[in-house]
Amino acid sequence: MNNYLLDFVSKYIEVTEQEKKFLLECAEVTVKFYPKGTVLLKEGQITYKSFMVFRGCIRIFYNIEGKEKTTAFYTEMEGLTPNCANNHKPSEYYIDCLEDCLIASSTPEIEMKFNKQFPRFEIVCKMVSEEQVFRQALEINSFKILNPEQRYIKLQEDRPDLIQRVPQQHIASFLGITPQSLSRIRARLKDKTSSVTC
Amino acid sequence: MNNYLLDFVSKYIEVTEQEKKFLLECAEVTVKFYPKGTVLLKEGQITYKSFMVFRGCIRIFYNIEGKEKTTAFYTEMEGLTPNCANNHKPSEYYIDCLEDCLIASSTPEIEMKFNKQFPRFEIVCKMVSEEQVFRQALEINSFKILNPEQRYIKLQEDRPDLIQRVPQQHIASFLGITPQSLSRIRARLKDKTSSVTC
Numbered sequence: 001m002n003n004y005l006l007d008f009v010s011k012y013i014e015v016t017e018q019e020k021k022f023l024l025e026c027a028e029v030t031v032k033f034y035p036k037g038t039v040l041l042k043e044g045q046i047t048y049k050s051f052m053v054f055r056g057c058i059r060i061f062y063n064i065e066g067k068e069k070t071t072a073f074y075t076e077m078e079g080l081t082p083n084c085a086n087n088h089k090p091s092e093y094y095i096d097c098l099e100d101c102l103i104a105s106s107t108p109e110i111e112m113k114f115n116k117q118f119p120r121f122e123i124v125c126k127m128v129s130e131e132q133v134f135r136q137a138l139e140i141n142s143f144k145i146l147n148p149e150q151r152y153i154k155l156q157e158d159r160p161d162l163i164q165r166v167p168q169q170h171i172a173s174f175l176g177i178t179p180q181s182l183s184r185i186r187a188r189l190k191d192k193t194s195s196v197t198c
Numbered sequence: 199m200n201n202y203l204l205d206f207v208s209k210y211i212e213v214t215e216q217e218k219k220f221l222l223e224c225a226e227v228t229v230k231f232y233p234k235g236t237v238l239l240k241e242g243q244i245t246y247k248s249f250m251v252f253r254g255c256i257r258i259f260y261n262i263e264g265k266e267k268t269t270a271f272y273t274e275m276e277g278l279t280p281n282c283a284n285n286h287k288p289s290e291y292y293i294d295c296l297e298d299c300l301i302a303s304s305t306p307e308i309e310m311k312f313n314k315q316f317p318r319f320e321i322v323c324k325m326v327s328e329e330q331v332f333r334q335a336l337e338i339n340s341f342k343i344l345n346p347e348q349r350y351i352k353l354q355e356d357r358p359d360l361i362q363r364v365p366q367q368h369i370a371s372f373l374g375i376t377p378q379s380l381s382r383i384r385a386r387l388k389d390k391t392s393s394v395t396c
Binding site for chain 2: 060062064069071072081083086087092093122123125126129130132133134136137138139140141143144145176
């Protein structure tokens with residue numbers, strides 16, 4: 001029996017035995033496996049689903065004149081409600097799985113039922129959203145005040161796992177630079193490190 | 199008696215007479231007037247306060263090598279918890295009032311007391327945070343995929359009030375361009391509009 005949902009909720013509140021049983025049952029229904037390469041949402045589609053990643057990495061990207069422009073990654077214990085689920089307009093972007101993923105998907109109806117049976121889940125959602133507001137604010141500010149090299153250094157500090165697990169062309173796109181610029185930045189930083197350690 | 203807090207909460211839930219009385223009392227204590235130019239937070243300081251703007255406009259800006267770099271504006275019914283209140287590290291940025299402002303400030307202690315006396319406030323906070331996640335996600339994506347002219351057009355569409363009320367040098371900084379570039383963009387767009395209407 002998978003206990004991803006239980007592990008997630010337990011990060012925020014102490015669950016009772018009854019809630020535990022309920023969460024394990026829900027996980028059986030909502031958590032599914034998506035192989036690497038699965039497209040969860042296409043440009044032009046509307047979904048009402050929210051996604052919570054339990055294992056793997058998903059990515060948001062736009063198709064701009066035939067070129068992919070990556071704007072976000074979501075990994076373990078990170079949740080995403082696509083814009084189209086909020087504004088009910090066709091999605092402007094794609095969401096795909098960069099790795100084999102385990103993801104819980106829910107709709108407003110599922111959430112409503114969930115909150116009825118497990119009212120404290122509202123508090124969990126509040127805490128998750130507050131964390132997300134904080135993370136996003138850091139990201140917006142970093143993107144606005146840092147140059148590409150500084151952005152890469154910050155990503156290395158804040159999310160070293162992303163640099164290891166995500167193909168470099170997506171990292172470059174995420175940082176707003178070309179793969180060639182990213183290679184130059186990496187080479188420059190490597191040179192700096194070696195001259196310091198010599 | 200000021201009813202800003204009541205108006206705000208009523209946007210999200212229907213309040214009872216008892217809750218209404220409580221909110222009016224709280225507003226008397228938490229909502230204060232700050233004249234234009236007031237600095238609410240300085241770089242290097244730590245605050246545990248969150249701010250909710252009821253009237254006016256506040257701004258986040260960094261001091262980068264003596265130059266101000268504006269990254270965000272918050273106006274009526276928008277809330278802000280500075281990063282330092284979350285990570286307990288000295289603030290990397292300033293917050294100031296661009297206009298005369300009416301702002302409610304609260305601390306985690308005030309919020310805890312508030313939630314005890316008015317438990318449904320947790321749900322309001324959840325809804326506010328979810329809205330903020332949505333708005334921020336739009337902002338991050340726009341900033342990453344649009345060029346400066348497109349960013350300005352988007353700002354005109356989404357927040358025409360900001361363009362009217364905020365000094366142009368702050369708008370330029372917020373868009374990641376110089377005031378001169380902003381003037382050129384505005385002139386170009388004006389030319390396009392006049393040639394369409396001729």
